[in-house]
Amino acid sequence: MKRVLTIGxxxxxxxxxxxxxxxxxxxxxxxxxxxxxxxxxxxxxxxLKGGPVAYIVPSTELPLVTISISVRTGKYVVPRGKEGLxxxxxxxxxxxxxxxxxxxxxxERLAFLAAxxxxxxxxxxxxxxxxxxxxxLDEGMAILREVLTEPxxxxxxxxxxxxxxxxxxxxxxxxxxxxxxxxxxxLGYGEHFFRxxxxxxxxxxxxxxxxxxxxxxxxxxxxxxVVAVSGDFERAxxxxxxxxxxxKWPFKGKAARAIPxxxxxxxxxxxxxxxxxxxxxxxxxxxxxxRDNPDYYAIQVMNDILGGGGFTSRITNRVRSDEGLAYSAYxxxxxxxxxxxxxxxxxxxxxxxxxxxxxxxxEELRKIAAEGVTDKEMATAKNSFIQTFPQAFATKGQVAGxxxxxxxxxxxxxxxxxxxxxxxxxxxxxxxDVQRVAKKYLDPAKVVILITGNKQEILKGHPDHPIKLETLxxxxxxxxxxxxxxxxxxxx
Numbered sequence: 448m449k450r451v452l453t454i455g456x457x458x459x460x461x462x463x464x465x466x467x468x469x470x471x472x473x474x475x476x477x478x479x480x481x482x483x484x485x486x487x488x489x490x491x492x493x494x495l496k497g498g499p500v501a502y503i504v505p506s507t508e509l510p511l512v513t514i515s516i517s518v519r520t521g522k523y524v525v526p527r528g529k530e531g532l533x534x535x536x537x538x539x540x541x542x543x544x545x546x547x548x549x550x551x552x553x554x555e556r557l558a559f560l561a562a563x564x565x566x567x568x569x570x571x572x573x574x575x576x577x578x579x580x581x582x583x584l585d586e587g588m589a590i591l592r593e594v595l596t597e598p599x600x601x602x603x604x605x606x607x608x609x610x611x612x613x614x615x616x617x618x619x620x621x622x623x624x625x626x627x628x629x630x631x632x633x634l635g636y637g638e639h640f641f642r643x644x645x646x647x648x649x650x651x652x653x654x655x656x657x658x659x660x661x662x663x664x665x666x667x668x669x670x671x672x673v674v675a676v677s678g679d680f681e682r683a684x685x686x687x688x689x690x691x692x693x694x695k696w697p698f699k700g701k702a703a704r705a706i707p708x709x710x711x712x713x714x715x716x717x718x719x720x721x722x723x724x725x726x727x728x729x730x731x732x733x734x735x736x737x738r739d740n741p742d743y744y745a746i747q748v749m750n751d752i753l754g755g756g757g758f759t760s761r762i763t764n765r766v767r768s769d770e771g772l773a774y775s776a777y778x779x780x781x782x783x784x785x786x787x788x789x790x791x792x793x794x795x796x797x798x799x800x801x802x803x804x805x806x807x808x809x810e811e812l813r814k815i816a817a818e819g820v821t822d823k824e825m826a827t828a829k830n831s832f833i834q835t836f837p838q839a840f841a842t843k844g845q846v847a848g849x850x851x852x853x854x855x856x857x858x859x860x861x862x863x864x865x866x867x868x869x870x871x872x873x874x875x876x877x878x879x880d881v882q883r884v885a886k887k888y889l890d891p892a893k894v895v896i897l898i899t900g901n902k903q904e905i906l907k908g909h910p911d912h913p914i915k916l917e918t919l920x921x922x923x924x925x926x927x928x929x930x931x932x933x934x935x936x937x938x939x
Contacts (some may be wrong), residue, residue, distance in 0.1 A: 483837045485866045488850035493686055497693030498669030502850045503685050504677040506843035510581045512678035513844055514591065517855045518573035519667035519673075519703035523641040528653065532644030535608055536600070536653055536662040537568025542574060544599030545590075552588070562587055566592065570642060571706050571785065573666070574857065581679035588692055591724035594698050595667060602660040612651045616909040619932035626720050627728045630927055633894050635732050635789035636719060637711035648933035663927060668700035671692040673840060675851035677843040708786040713895050716922025720899040720929070727801035727900030730762045731808055733790040738782030739862065743881040744872045746780050746888065751828040752820050752881070753811060754778025754792055759827050762792060771794045773805040780888075784856045790888065798904035802914040805896065808920060812889045832873045839866075896920055 470476055491502045500518075522533040541564045544550035557564055562579035573884040575595065579587040629645070636642050672692055672693070676685055712734045732801060736746065747755075754762035754777045766776035776794035792812070796804045840846050849866075896919060898905060916924060928937040 462477050474557070481834060481837075484841055485837075485862060486846050488853065488863070491847065491850060492767040492854070495669075495674075495686070495689055495693060497690055498697070499674050500692060500854050501676060501686075501689055502847045502854070503682050503689075504843045505680055505682055505685070508676055508843075510679045511578065512560065512581050512680060513576065513578045513676070514586060514588075514597075515675045515821065515848060515851070517573060517673045517675075517851060518568070518575070518667060519671040519855070520568060520573045520705070521571040522569070522644055523571060523707055524666065524704055525644070525662075526714065526936055527644070528650055529658065530644050530650040531612060532654055532658055532662055533568040533573075533592040534646075535605065536659045537566055537573050539600050539604055539608060539659065539780070540593050540598050540663065540667070541566035543601040543604035545593040546597035546599060547593060547601075550601045550604050551600065554777035556590070556789065560587060563748050564590070566594070582681070584688065588688055588921045592692055598663055599662075600656050602656060605656060605659065609651050609654065612646060613648060616646075616648060616932050620929050622926060623722050623724050623899050625727055627730060627897065628928075630718070630720055630897055630899070631730050631732065631791070634897060635714040637709075640710045641707050645935060647935055665699050665701045667697060669696055671703050673851050675844075675847035675856040679846040684921040706785040710786050712789075714922060715920060716899065717891050717896045717916060717920050717924045718927050719901040719902050720897070720927045722899055723901050725793050725798060725901070727798050727898055727905050729805050729808075730800060731792040733889065735780065735787045735789045736782055736856075736888070737787055738784060740782060742887070743782045745884045746782075746878045747827070747832065748828045748873065748876045749820075749881045749884040749885050750778055751831060753815055754823045755780065755830060756831060761815070762808055765807050765811060766794055766804050770804070770807065772800050772807070776804070776808070780910060784858070788826035795806050798901050799907060799909045800912075801898060801900065801905045802916070802919070803912040805898075805919055806914050809891065809894065812894075813891055816882065816885040819878055822878070825881070827880055829873055829876065833870045837871055844932065855926035894920060
C-alpha cells in the first residue's frame with residue numbers, strides 16, 4: 448500500500464510537468480530535422496552485354512519479382528495516316544499471343560503462374576512489364592522473351608481492338624472533359640505537334656497485322672531498352688538472367704529517334720467550345736518550361752502556393768473554399784523533359800458563375816506576381832516538397848523505376864546529382880525568387896483561356912458578379928468548332 452501511494456504521489460508531480468510540455472496548438476509542435484540521404488543510381492546500374500542498361504534492386508520483403516522494360520518509341524515515330532498504330536502494337540504485344548502460343552494459351556499460362564504481363568506504347572515511350580513469384584522466374588522470363596521477340600498479334604485481338612477504338616470514337620463529342628482535353632493540347636502545343644496526332648476511323652481501319660509486326664521489329668530491340676528490376680533475387684543471379692534474356696536478339700531494328708520539340712503556343716485570347724451542358728470547364732494556359740530551366744525550383748514553390756498545394760493553395764481557397772464556385776480548382780506548372788510543358792489552371796463551375804470564377808483565378812495570377820507571398824506560405828510549400836521527398840524512394844520498385852526513368856530520358860548523364868541536390872535547391876528558394884518567376888512566367892497579356900460549355904448561358908454571367916469578357920483577356924474571342932468524331936475535321 449505504501450509503495451502504491453509513493454508511486455501515486457510521484458505521478459502527481461510528474462504528470463503536470465509532462466502536460467506542460469505538450470503544446471496547446473499543433474503549429475507549435477517541433478520536430479527534429481529530417482535526416483535522409485537518397486539512394487545513388489550508380490549503386491544499382493548495370494550495363495548489360497546484350498545492350499540495355501539495367502537498374503537492379505534486390506529486396507527480400509516478398510517472394511516477388513518485377514521486371515519493367517522501357518522502350519524508346521512512341522506515337523511520334525508513327526507515319527501520318529497510321530495514327531493508332533503505336534497504341535495497337537503496344538497494347539497487343541503482351542496480350543495477343545506469341546509465335547508458339549495463342550493469345551488464349553498465353554493468358555491461361557500466366558493465370559496459372561499468378562503472373563501479370565502487360566505492355567503499352569504512349570506518346571514518347573513504350574513499356575513491357577512482368578510481375579511474378581520469384582520461384583517462377585525461369586518460366587516467366589522465357590515467356591517474356593517470347594513476347595519481346597515473337598509476338599503473334601493475333602488477328603481476332605486486333606479486330607477487337609479496332610472495334611473498341613471505333614466505338615469509342617462515336618462518343619468523342621459527348622464528353623466535355625474529352626473536348627476540353629483535345630483542345631487544350633491543340634492550343635498548348637500546336638495543331639501539328641505529335642501530341643495531337645490522334646487516330647481517325649480511316650487510320651484505325653487501315654491497321655494490319657503486318658503494320659504491328661513492322662512496328663515491333665523496328666523499335667523493340669535491346670538497344671532501345673532501359674530495364675528496372677526489383678524483388679526477391681541475388682544481384683549477380685539477376686544480372687545473368689538479364690544477359691540471357693537479351694542475348695542473340697533475332698533482329699536488329701532501328702535506332703531511336705529524337706522526340707520532336709517543334710511545339711507552338713496559341714495567341715492570347717478566349718477560346719470557346721460550345722457544348723450544351725450545365726457546367727462549364729475552364730482551362731487557363733501559359734507557355735511553360737523544361738525541367739532543366741534554372742527557374743524550375745522557384746516555379747515549383749510558386750505554383751504550390753498558387754494552386755498546386757491543394758487546400759493550402761490560393762486558387763483552391765478562393766474558388767472553392769471562399770466562394771464555393773467549384774469542387775476542384777487547381778494549377779499545375781510541370782517541367783517538361785523533352786519540350787516545355789504547358790502551365791494549366793483549371794476548374795469546373797456552373798455556367799452562370801464561370802466568368803466570375805475565371806476572374807478570380809486571373810486575379811490570383813496577378814496578385815502573386817504583384818504582391819509576392821508570405822513567410823508562412825513559403826514555409827508550408829517548401830516543407831511539403833522537402834518532407835515528402837523520401838516517398839520517391841519508398842519501395843525498392845520505386846528506386847529501380849526512378850533511376851531507370853532518369854536513364855531513359857538522359858537526365859542520369861546531364862543532371863546526375865538531381866536527387867542529391869533537390870532538397871537543398873528547394874530550401875534555397877526565396878520569396879524574391881517566387882515573385883520574380885511569377886512576374887516572368889504568369890504574364891496576363893499572354894494568357895489563353897479555354898472555356899468548354901454552354902456559351903449562351905456562360906456569357907449571361909452571374910447577376911451579383913457581372914464580368915465582361917474584355918476584362919479577362921485583351922485578346923480576341925474565338926469559337927472553336929466541334930470536330931467530326933471519325934475524321935477530326937471541323938464540322939461546318
